[in-house]
Amino acid sequence: MASVTRYWLQVSAFIAFLFFVTTALVPFISRVHISFLPPPAPQSPSAGPFRAAKHNVWADLSEEEAQDLTKFLFSKSELNLTEALNATSPDNIISNDNQLVLVELLQPNKTDILAYFNGSSDPPKRWARVVVDQRTTEEAQYVIYAAGPLPVTKSTEIRPLEYCYNAGRNHALNPIADQEDMAKWLIGLAMAASDITLELLGREVNPYDPNTLDASARVVPYQNGTITGWVELLGPSVNVDSNFLLPQGLYIKIFVSGRDSQNWRILQWYYNEVLYESADHLRGAMKSPTFKKSDLNLEGNWTALEDFSEGLPDRKNPPPVMVHPSGVRYNVDEKEKFLSWMGFELFITTSSDTGVALHDIKFNGESVIFELGLQETYVTYASGDPKQGGQDFLDSGFLMGFRMSELVPGYDCPAYATFLSTEYHIQGQTITRKNTICIFEYTADHPLQRHTSDAQVSIGKNTYMVVRSVSTVGNYDYTFDYVFYLDGTIEVKVRASGFIFGVFWNENSSPRDEYGYRIQNAAATAIHDHVLNFKADLDIAGTSNTMVRVGIEPVTKEFSWDDKETTPRNTMHLVPRTIEKETGINWAPNAGEILLVVNDNATNAWGEKRGYRIQPGSGIGAPSHRIAANSTSSGLAAEWATQDLWVLKRKDTEPKSSTIFQAFSPTDPLVDFSKFVDDERVVNDDLVVFFNLGSHHVPHSGDIPNTLMHTSASSVMFTPFNFHDSDPTRRSAQGVRIDNNDGTTKTRYYGGTYQEGVSLKATDLEPDQSGYDGPLEKNHPEYQVNGVTDFIALAFGLF
Ligand SMILES: *[C@@H]1O[C@H](CO)[C@@H](O)[C@H](O)[C@H]1NC(C)=O
Ligand SMILES: *[C@@H]1O[C@H](CO)[C@@H](O)[C@H](O)[C@H]1NC(C)=O
Ligand SMILES: *[C@@H]1O[C@H](CO)[C@@H](O)[C@H](O)[C@H]1NC(C)=O
Ligand SMILES: *[C@@H]1O[C@H](CO)[C@@H](O)[C@H](O)[C@H]1NC(C)=O
Ligand SMILES: *[C@@H]1O[C@H](CO)[C@@H](O)[C@H](O)[C@H]1NC(C)=O
Ligand SMILES: *[C@@H]1O[C@H](CO)[C@@H](O)[C@H](O)[C@H]1NC(C)=O
Ligand SMILES: *[C@@H]1O[C@H](CO)[C@@H](O)[C@H](O)[C@H]1NC(C)=O
Numbered sequence: 098m099a100s101v102t103r104y105w106l107q108v109s110a111f112i113a114f115l116f117f118v119t120t121a122l123v124p125f126i127s128r129v130h131i132s133f134l135p136p137p138a139p140q141s142p143s144a145g146p147f148r149a150a151k152h153n154v155w156a157d158l159s160e161e162e163a164q165d166l167t168k169f170l171f172s173k174s175e176l177n178l179t180e181a182l183n184a185t186s187p188d189n190i191i192s193n194d195n196q197l198v199l200v201e202l203l204q205p206n207k208t209d210i211l212a213y214f215n216g217s218s219d220p221p222k223r224w225a226r227v228v229v230d231q232r233t234t235e236e237a238q239y240v241i242y243a244a245g246p247l248p249v250t251k252s253t254e255i256r257p258l259e260y261c262y263n264a265g266r267n268h269a270l271n272p273i274a275d276q277e278d279m280a281k282w283l284i285g286l287a288m289a290a291s292d293i294t295l296e297l298l299g300r301e302v303n304p305y306d307p308n309t310l311d312a313s314a315r316v317v318p319y320q321n322g323t324i325t326g327w328v329e330l331l332g333p334s335v336n337v338d339s340n341f342l343l344p345q346g347l348y349i350k351i352f353v354s355g356r357d358s359q360n361w362r363i364l365q366w367y368y369n370e371v372l373y374e375s376a377d378h379l380r381g382a383m384k385s386p387t388f389k390k391s392d393l394n395l396e397g398n399w400t401a402l403e404d405f406s407e408g409l410p411d412r413k414n415p416p417p418v419m420v421h422p423s424g425v426r427y428n429v430d431e432k433e434k435f436l437s438w439m440g441f442e443l444f445i446t447t448s449s450d451t452g453v454a455l456h457d458i459k460f461n462g463e464s465v466i467f468e469l470g471l472q473e474t475y476v477t478y479a480s481g482d483p484k485q486g487g488q489d490f491l492d493s494g495f496l497m498g499f500r501m502s503e504l505v506p507g508y509d510c511p512a513y514a515t516f517l518s519t520e521y522h523i524q525g526q527t528i529t530r531k532n533t534i535c536i537f538e539y540t541a542d543h544p545l546q547r548h549t550s551d552a553q554v555s556i557g558k559n560t561y562m563v564v565r566s567v568s569t570v571g572n573y574d575y576t577f578d579y580v581f582y583l584d585g586t587i588e589v590k591v592r593a594s595g596f597i598f599g600v601f602w603n604e605n606s607s608p609r610d611e612y613g614y615r616i617q618n619a620a621a622t623a624i625h626d627h628v629l630n631f632k633a634d635l636d637i638a639g640t641s642n643t644m645v646r647v648g649i650e651p652v653t654k655e656f657s658w659d660d661k662e663t664t665p666r667n668t669m670h671l672v673p674r675t676i677e678k679e680t681g682i683n684w685a686p687n688a689g690e691i692l693l694v695v696n697d698n699a700t701n702a703w704g705e706k707r708g709y710r711i712q713p714g715s716g717i718g719a720p721s722h723r724i725a726a727n728s729t730s731s732g733l734a735a736e737w738a739t740q741d742l743w744v745l746k747r748k749d750t751e752p753k754s755s756t757i758f759q760a761f762s763p764t765d766p767l768v769d770f771s772k773f774v775d776d777e778r779v780v781n782d783d784l785v786v787f788f789n790l791g792s793h794h795v796p797h798s799g800d801i802p803n804t805l806m807h808t809s810a811s812s813v814m815f816t817p818f819n820f821h822d823s824d825p826t827r828r829s830a831q832g833v834r835i836d837n838n839d840g841t842t843k844t845r846y847y848g849g850t851y852q853e854g855v856s857l858k859a860t861d862l863e864p865d866q867s868g869y870d871g872p873l874e875k876n877h878p879e880y881q882v883n884g885v886t887d888f889i890a891l892a893f894g895l896f
């Protein structure tokens with residue numbers, strides 16, 4: 098049974114929980130002193146542990162709150178919940194019971210939080226978001242409730258959660274409620290066609306034999322609960338996950354209507370650029386002497402991620418590493434998940450859908466961003482084959498927060514980083530995922546500022562603080578960074594790595610190179626757009642803000658001081674334009690426009706409005722939005738992807754731009770972002786910016802076996818603009834001034850320096866990895882979360 102299930106999970110998609118651990122040889126780690134001098138005294142330890150000044154009102158439910166709530170929910174006869182272990186099928190795959198998927202904090206309304214912060218009201222009441230997998234009704238669906246107030250008392254109640262979803266409903270049809278039946282059905286059909294697969298691909302389908310074919314599907318759900326999809330057969334892989342690169346060039350179209358397998362059928366077959374109406378049509382064609390077979394696309398050393406050989410001679414010598422012998426310079430209140438560093442203060446929260454979000458970000462005591470976090474991760478492919486040719490993913494449905502990976506010290510983050518764990522309340526259990534967030538300060542390989550004059554040089558170091566997490570969604574690992582710079586700049590950066598989805602290549606794929614590039618005998622790449630949507634609820638020195646586009650434009654102008662011959666002068670100037678109404682905006686060509694969010698009621702010492710600039714950051718270019726004009730696959734599910742960023746009036750009823758259920762009804766999604774943009778005035782108001790990161794990914798031979806992060810990075814920066822009276826980093830940067838006036842050198846430092854010897858352990862350079870937990874599901878069977886993995890399996894490849 099387990100194998101059948103496993104097979105189906107591969108059939109329905111490649112599943113994110115097929116994790117792997119690379120077991121590296123941990124060298125014997127000894128304590129080494131690299132200096133004979135004593136370490137410096139630790140910097141002035143603050144009195145007592147560091148504590149946030151206020152409570153984290155965004156913090157997720159505690160284990161106790163979640164347990165009490167779960168008991169309360171099970172006591173409600175209208176929910177009619179069955180415990181996972183008592184459900185009709187222990188796999189929850191053909192169950193006809195209602196089951197609890199997850200509970201987590203329903204983010205309190207900003208209106209209530211602000212009223213609490215300014216002392217005019219009590220803390221906002223705590224409510225939970227409750228997701229129920231409902232199967233006792235004729236149509237299986239996911240239903241979302243709000244339950245509260247918490248902790249559970251007599252006045253606690255459950256309500257349909259509707260105000261967050263502009264579709265006006267709190268449920269999403271579950272189009273594949275009977276996955277296990279479907280898996281058996283598909284396996285049966287594929288095994289019955291083993292004459293075809295043996296002849297064309299040299300292998301058959303057998304869920305009990307790992308050396309046989311796998312499969313992956315893309316599925317299109319319709320409003321009426323019907324789905325159609327193309328299943329692609331894949332070669333077996335010994336190298337974990339490399340079958341993302343092993344399409345076999347044989348595709349099967351399926352049709353599934355309702356929960357009665359009588360209504361399920363195979364529609365067509367596709368092989369070597371030819372569409373066949375049935376398996377028998379394909380069999381007939383195969384008998385013809387002119388029938389052409391494609392090459393095989395097989396695993397080999399080309400799909401292996403590591404090369405453990407000696408390699409280039411210099412790789413024996415380990416590379417430089419960053420160390421921080423004097424101890425960290427930030428303060429973390431781990432209980433409240435509150436962080437402060439060099440004038441910055443912020444709260445951290447996590448959600449099972451989208452992972453890390455930051456709240457109430459202040460710089461030098463002044464508000465900058467009230468909420469900053471991922472909303473959705475969208476990938477849309479193009480290709481000539483029926484699988485990748487229509488494949489789209491909306492990854493929050495895989496629970497990207499729950500899929501946050503345990504980070505590897507020394508590799509994901511410096512060895513000296515602070516690691517935080519996250520908790521999720523899934524299927525009535527509280528699950529802790531270890532070391533999913535790291536916080537560290539780093540010094541860039543370039544100064545923040547420098548100047549050389551006749552007699553001196555002055556240089557300030559560029560240090561910054563990073564809050565990092567990695568979400569692994571099937572084939573791809575997304576690394577999310579929130580970076581804080583000494584001048585008050587906040588950067589949001591995403592880097593992707595992992596296996597691309599390969600497509601089958603053959604001589605007949607024509608025209609060559611239209612959708613990607615050949616990377617093997619019988620494999621090619623497929624272009625795709627990554628568009629990741631973020632929310633930035635900016636509160637620049639308060640909530641009353643205005644966005645101004647300042648054009649940098651050519652102008653021809655006369656100046657009284659110009660010579661007769663050179664007037665009028667061709668030059669340039671600034672042209673401010675206030676954004677009056679909600680709108681989408683694209684980054685200007687030639688960077689010919691700056692985007693400012695200013696506070697009309699706050700000026701700096703020079704009478705300029707204080708603001709922050711929003712700009713493309715330090716990635717490989719300006720982040721991009723979706724190329725396809727209107728998406729055939731994803732309908733209205735990701736309308737934020739059509740432009741680079743949006744400025745909107747902030748509303749309690751528009752808390753998020755997406756949901757984990759978008760993919761279930763793409764033409765009528767729970768949240769249609771385009772309805773957010775409805776002509777409201779945004780001058781001197783509480784603004785919110787939804788912006789996109791990502792790129793047009795045109796993979797090539799260098800993406801094999803994995804995409805590299807320096808070519809996949811994109812970022813947006815929020816930079817103070819006339820916010821201060823001058824550069825604020827002079828108070829916080831560490832640097833040196835070296836004078837040489839008369840042949841004698843005088844060196845003066847500002848900020849701390851390492852003047853004494855330091856003491857390092859070998860593990861400061863190469864951390865001991867023996868504490869790494871590895872894949873949660875594999876190593877902790879008690880954390881098998883069938884409901885959710887089932888849910889994830891559904892979402893994966895749903896288009
Ligand atoms: C689940 O089954 C156990 C054992 O039969 C029973 O004690 C428990 O009450 C059941 N739980 C629910 C919610 O029905
Ligand atoms: C409650 O769920 C059970 C299955 O777990 C089902 O048999 C029963 O009909 C449901 N009751 C109602 C009132 O829907
Ligand atoms: C948040 O605001 C919405 C819209 O005003 C309201 O319907 C909802 O009840 C509020 N939520 C909470 C938890 O108070
Ligand atoms: C406190 O904040 C709330 C919500 O923004 C606002 O309605 C109220 O006027 C504020 N009260 C004071 C005293 O500032
Ligand atoms: C549902 O809609 C699809 C697409 O419009 C259609 O092909 C299918 O026949 C419909 N199924 C039912 C049961 O109405
Ligand atoms: C992979 O490379 C190694 C060493 O180069 C070789 O021995 C082995 O046969 C290769 N394996 C495959 C599947 O090509
Ligand atoms: C803020 O400035 C605008 C115009 O710049 C003015 O109309 C408004 O009254 C001011 N608001 C406050 C609270 O001072």
Ligand SMILES: *[C@@H]1O[C@H](CO)[C@@H](O)[C@H](O)[C@H]1NC(C)=O
Nearest residue numbers: 724725726727728729732739
């Ligand atoms: C996309 O949809 C819009 C609005 O319905 C329409 O005006 C436009 O022509 C469509 N574009 C394409 C390429 O289909």
Ligand SMILES: [Cu+2]
Nearest residue numbers: 593625627794
């Ligand atoms: Cu990509």
